[in-house]
Amino acid sequence: MSGPRDTITSAVRGAVQGVAGKVGEVVGRRSSGAQQTLTVGRPVDDVAALWRDPAAVRQALGDAGTVEADGDRWTWRLARPGSDDPVEWRTTLVEGGPSTAFPGSSVVLRWSDPDDGSEAASELVVVLREAPQDLGTEQVVRLDLPVPDLAAGALALALGYRARALVMTGEVPTITPQPAGRSADR
Amino acid sequence: MRALVWNGVNDLAVETVDDPTLLNPHDVVLRVGLTVTCGSDLHFIDGYLPGMRPGDVFGHEFMGEVVEVGSQVSRTEVGDRVTVPSFVSCGECWYCSRGMPSLCDTTNPNAALQQPVLGYPGGGIYGYTHPFGGYQGSHAEYVRVPFGDVNCFTVPEDVTDVQALFASDALATGYTGAVFCDVQPGDTVAVFGAGGVGLMAAASARALGAGRTIVVDRFPERLAIARAQGSEVLDYTEVDSVQEALREMTGGRGPDSVVEAVGMEGHGTGVQHVVDRAKQAVRASTDRATPLREAIMACRKGGVVSVLGVYGLTDSFPMAMVTNKGLTIRSAQQFGQTHMAAMLEHVRAGRIDPTPLATHTMPLEESVEGYRLFKEKEDGCVRAVFRP
Structure with missing residues (x-):
């Protein structure tokens, strides 16, 4: 039997190695496949407020999982394809302001496990910076999470896309539980 | 409810499926009055466009009556006779606010499926392939319409149901x-x-x-x-x-x-x-x-x-x-929300009349035959209109 930490470590290592194998390790940044940048037509403060709100982030996660927060300690339960058992990921949210690591950034939000110092440590980083021409906010979602590497890019986009929708419209686009493809008895 | 579903390439059937419900606060549910075949459906019916799943309720050109509204819907009311453009617009994003609603940045639940193909995902559409959102389509008794205030357009009294139907897409x-x-x-x-x-x-x-x-x-x-x-x-x-x-x-x-x-x-x-x-x-x-x-x-x-x-x-x-x-x-895919007021005014004034497109009208139960007529262009069929 392996514990949650082993599962996470194994999944994370697999994810990181998979991504790294494709695009190579680049000092100071991760695979572009697990990073998605979208422009959100609202001020940085509005977008940051959403990411600080566990209920809003839970909405943005959608069918990818769920998250609970106790202060700055956030516990994520992420869906695994083909499994009913989610991966649990315990993190601490650390917030920073403008950072030289992220040129032009106004807000940097980082969720990671402070006890995991390995190179393959999981993390979710959201970088917010003012967009040019009064377009609002450039929102960078960068993640190395305990999900299969092929899903990482898609999850980064889905998370960022839903967050943008939530900020812009107050709701997340969904077809659950009534997608076009029906499972109802016919 | 009864609905026309895609079960595979050239395999359609009218079946019983779940009724749609309100999922988001800006949603409305419509009782479909009229819904119609579209040539773009033939591409996935014939198997040239991937992304359909067995059991998909399709159809994206329709009009009807509002029967339920979400908590954040303010202008659209139960009982309104409305026409609905085929693409779902949020009315708020950069594209929607600049008159390009089919390029909406927020309404595609399957954006991650479409980004690899288009580079940048477009808006959702009713009853089409899943990269376009996976929304339930209109060939059914009821259909859910997101952002009802943005996407439902009240039909003037002197515009017929058939004219309103085609204002949706054709x-x-x-x-x-x-x-x-x-x-x-x-x-x-x-x-x-x-x-x-x-x-x-x-x-x-x-x-x-x-x-x-x-x-x-x-x-x-x-x-x-x-x-x-x-x-x-x-x-x-x-x-x-x-x-x-x-x-x-x-x-x-x-x-x-x-x-x-x-x-x-x-x-x-x-x-x-x-x-x-x-x-x-x-x-x-x-x-x-x-x-x-x-x-x-x-x-x-x-x-x-x-x-x-x-x-x-x-x-x-x-x-x-x-x-x-x-x-x-x-x-582009259509910018119906942008042009709806002008289109309906042209229809009212008689400058545009879509009525002759409705060469065949039939109950939804006969829609499989309707698609056959439409696909084969038999009997002079331009469009087959279904009345659920």
């Missing part, structure tokens, strides 16, 4: 294509394809000031509708070259703009079309793009080619002709 798409032509008073606009969209593009071009519209097709009954609505017509099977015929009809200048309203399963004549058919048959190409190439060839120098037909990954695209003739290519 007219909306044709009108959008005509607007792309930047029609100047007296212009000549050629339209390739006399299906619902092409006929509405021609009517829209005239409503926007075109002096002449020339509709190109091969079906006599469709050309007859075009002629009855004020267009000149050209049966491409009766000429050696559409390009030459259009050039002769326009004093050697060529049409000021050309609307392509055919799409990936187009027909034509000549060697290139035979090659297209062969490549598509063995899945070496997604498209038979004869009409698109002809449109580019036929347009006058410096003109506009407005592409409304649905294509996949077209090859043999004559880029040299675009460059050397200084053409402008414009294309």
Whole structure:
């Protein structure tokens, strides 16, 4: 039997190695496949407020999982394809302001496990910076999470896309539980 | 409720499925009054467009009555008779606020499926392939409409249900294509394809000031509708070259703009079309793009080619002709929300009338046969309208 930490470590290592194998390790940044940048037509403060709100982030996660927060300690339960058992990921949210690591950034939000110092440590980083021409906010979602590497890019986009929708419209686009493809008895 | 579902390539059935419900606070639920076939459905019915799943309720052109509204819906009311553009707009994002609702940045639940294909995901659409959102379609008794206040347009009393139905897509798409032509008073606009969209593009071009519209097709009954609505017509099977015929009809200048309203399963004549058919048959190409190439060839120098037909990954695209003739290519899925007020006003004034498109009307239970008639263009079928 392996514990949650082993599962996470194994999944994370697999994810990181998979991504790294494709695009190579680049000092100071991760695979572009697990990073998605979208422009959100609202001020940085509005977008940051959403990411600080566990209920809003839970909405943005959608069918990818769920998250609970106790202060700055956030516990994520992420869906695994083909499994009913989610991966649990315990993190601490650390917030920073403008950072030289992220040129032009106004807000940097980082969720990671402070006890995991390995190179393959999981993390979710959201970088917010003012967009040019009064377009609002450039929102960078960068993640190395305990999900299969092929899903990482898609999850980064889905998370960022839903967050943008939530900020812009107050709701997340969904077809659950009534997608076009029906499972109802016919 | 009863609904028409896609169970596989050329495998449709009317079945019982769950009723839609409100999922988001801006949603409304409509009782579908009328819903209609569209040529773009044929692409996934025939298996040329991937992304459908067995059991999908499809259909994206409809009108009906509002029966339920979400907590954040403020203008749309239960009982409203409305028409709904086929693409879902949020009304808030950069694209929606600039009049390009089908490019909406927020309404595609499956954006991650579409980004690898398009680079940037577009808006959601009812009852189409899953990269376009996976929303339940309109060939059903009820349909959920997100952002009801943005997407439901109350139908004026003097506009009929059938006219309102086609304002949802055939007219909306044709009108959008005509607007792309930047029609100047007296212009000549050629339209390739006399299906619902092409006929509405021609009517829209005239409503926007075109002096002449020339509709190109091969079906006599469709050309007859075009002629009855004020267009000149050209049966491409009766000429050696559409390009030459259009050039002769326009004093050697060529049409000021050309609307392509055919799409990936187009027909034509000549060697290139035979090659297209062969490549598509063995899945070496997604498209038979004869009409698109002809449109580019036929347009006058410096003109506009407005592409409304649905294509996949077209090859043999004559880029040299675009460059050397200084053409402008414009294309989009319809911007119905942007043009709805103007379209309905044209309909009320009698300048545009989509009514002749509804050649066949039948209960939803007969919709499988309706699609067969539509696909085979039997019995003069332009569009088969279903009444759930």
